[in-house]
Amino acid sequence: MSHTDITPRLHINTEIARRMLTGFIHDQIAKAGMKRAVIGLSGGIDSALSAYLSAEALGAENVLAVRMPYETSSEDSLSDAQQVIDALGLPSLTLPITEMANPLIHQFPEMSGLRKGNIMARLRMVILYDQSVAWEGLVMGTSNKTEFLLGYSTIYGDSGVALQPIADLYKTQVRELSAALGLPASILQKPPSADLWVGQTDEGELGYTYAEVDQLLYLLVDERYTVEEAIDEGFERPFVEGVWRRVKRNHFKRTMPNIAKLSRRTIGHDFLYLRDYAGG
Amino acid sequence: MRLNIGLAQMYPELGDVRANLDKHLANIDLAAEKGVDLLVFPELSLTGYQVQDLVPEVAIRATPDDPVFGALLEQSRRLDIMFGFIHEDRRQRFYIAAAYLSGGECLHIHHKVYLPTYAMFDEGRYFDAGEHVRAFDTRFGRFGMAICEDFWHVSTPYLLWMDGADVLLFHSASPSRGLDASDRLSGSRWVELVNQSYGSFFTTYVVHCNRVGYEDGKNFWGGSSIVEPDGDFLLHGTYFEETLLVRQIDLNQIHRARSRLPLLRDENPALLLREMERILKRDGA
Numbered sequence: 417m418s419h420t421d422i423t424p425r426l427h428i429n430t431e432i433a434r435r436m437l438t439g440f441i442h443d444q445i446a447k448a449g450m451k452r453a454v455i456g457l458s459g460g461i462d463s464a465l466s467a468y469l470s471a472e473a474l475g476a477e478n479v480l481a482v483r484m485p486y487e488t489s490s491e492d493s494l495s496d497a498q499q500v501i502d503a504l505g506l507p508s509l510t511l512p513i514t515e516m517a518n519p520l521i522h523q524f525p526e527m528s529g530l531r532k533g534n535i536m537a538r539l540r541m542v543i544l545y546d547q548s549v550a551w552e553g554l555v556m557g558t559s560n561k562t563e564f565l566l567g568y569s570t571i572y573g574d575s576g577v578a579l580q581p582i583a584d585l586y587k588t589q590v591r592e593l594s595a596a597l598g599l600p601a602s603i604l605q606k607p608p609s610a611d612l613w614v615g616q617t618d619e620g621e622l623g624y625t626y627a628e629v630d631q632l633l634y635l636l637v638d639e640r641y642t643v644e645e646a647i648d649e650g651f652e653r654p655f656v657e658g659v660w661r662r663v664k665r666n667h668f669k670r671t672m673p674n675i676a677k678l679s680r681r682t683i684g685h686d687f688l689y690l691r692d693y694a695g696g
Numbered sequence: 697m698r699l700n701i702g703l704a705q706m707y708p709e710l711g712d713v714r715a716n717l718d719k720h721l722a723n724i725d726l727a728a729e730k731g732v733d734l735l736v737f738p739e740l741s742l743t744g745y746q747v748q749d750l751v752p753e754v755a756i757r758a759t760p761d762d763p764v765f766g767a768l769l770e771q772s773r774r775l776d777i778m779f780g781f782i783h784e785d786r787r788q789r790f791y792i793a794a795a796y797l798s799g800g801e802c803l804h805i806h807h808k809v810y811l812p813t814y815a816m817f818d819e820g821r822y823f824d825a826g827e828h829v830r831a832f833d834t835r836f837g838r839f840g841m842a843i844c845e846d847f848w849h850v851s852t853p854y855l856l857w858m859d860g861a862d863v864l865l866f867h868s869a870s871p872s873r874g875l876d877a878s879d880r881l882s883g884s885r886w887v888e889l890v891n892q893s894y895g896s897f898f899t900t901y902v903v904h905c906n907r908v909g910y911e912d913g914k915n916f917w918g919g920s921s922i923v924e925p926d927g928d929f930l931l932h933g934t935y936f937e938e939t940l941l942v943r944q945i946d947l948n949q950i951h952r953a954r955s956r957l958p959l960l961r962d963e964n965p966a967l968l969l970r971e972m973e974r975i976l977k978r979d980g981a
Binding site for chain 1 (some may be wrong): 700710711746748749750841872876877878879880909910911912913915972
């Protein structure tokens, strides 16, 4: 590694994180007048961590885990998700999405993997929001800070959730907290994958490792380094510029759609209340 | 003289003054049972912190005929109370305010002078800034109040010290931030460091009440504390939890600390004034 090692600065006090995040989940669900949550379990580390935190915050019996495999999903994903369900004692459902997705996918023989992946992510959102009503629980977010910044997500798919407990933790920190909470070893160790097609891995698709990009993002975002200052720390120029371009280009995925202002007082512009303000 | 201080490390409900008044009354009852002489509530304890467009709805006037202010005035016959609210003046200006109530009277109101309007803070958008920093007399001696960002500027506690305050009463709605590998959030470390510094520099008691709970994704870390006149913590470290903390302070400790370390005796505010006048003149202020 030719650049300054930022890894030590990414370490977190996992006990404080655990306390703040379980408190956040409990608070958000209670403010919605509910006591339950619905979570899509992919078998990956992010949704597993969200499930562990949710079970601790709400009680396992209040967290509905939903597995939603597509025909190309790996068997490991299903069995890893099952390990989480078993370890926590979560109520669960398995609702395959193949028969929902294929009628649309088959109408476009030339459909790219990206389009198929987006359809799968959005169908899973549809299922989770349907279960949200049936189960009377909020849909739990499972996005981490790295993928949120890089825009490595599907808008109105995996980003379509009611609350985001782990979206201020980089993937490296998700791993640290997950290890501290005792997640199953197979989940801690396997390469991250959206599992939208066979053999897909996040790091293969992104072109760099989370361990590497998290260090750069930490400087650019948390420490407010400029691109030039990050390069001065020894990161390769094309890497830094490419990552920062990607962060900026995907900002639309992190914000609400713009509202064209016409009146004296407009939602999103000068009609300002916290989401938490329920109106009493 | 010994004095029992209560710190109501509470979770105010955003925008619900009625519910928050009830929480104040419950804390006052509990504190009275525990023999508390002075009960300190956090910043904006009556309204919650990020009130945004709710400001005009949740602001109150600081008069006995206001039902909320009046209720707390009445309670102050039982014990002294410092609480936080949005103060609306006669010309519809709004201030983040702290009131000190005792024996059915309001002894002092402080308007927050420094309104953070940067990063996650947006106070300058909604509030007018206070123009005064004044100490005031209580039945326990001369005290001074400051609100959150006020004591991130050394001039505020310094002025209170010069104005005779021997106990600094700080309160805040300080959001949690800066999670790293250490035992505390970096935001908490910073506040604890400055509070210990004021105790050390000014040989005063520094009492700090910070809220807990969540507003949107922001958490408030609590950690309410009391620093002694030698800079050590008499009380600190209860993070995140909604609780009433009670600790006795011995005001005679101030005299003992100042005998050992006569920083107040040797402080030269006239020098400060002369040099500040020169500096301000030079800068064309």
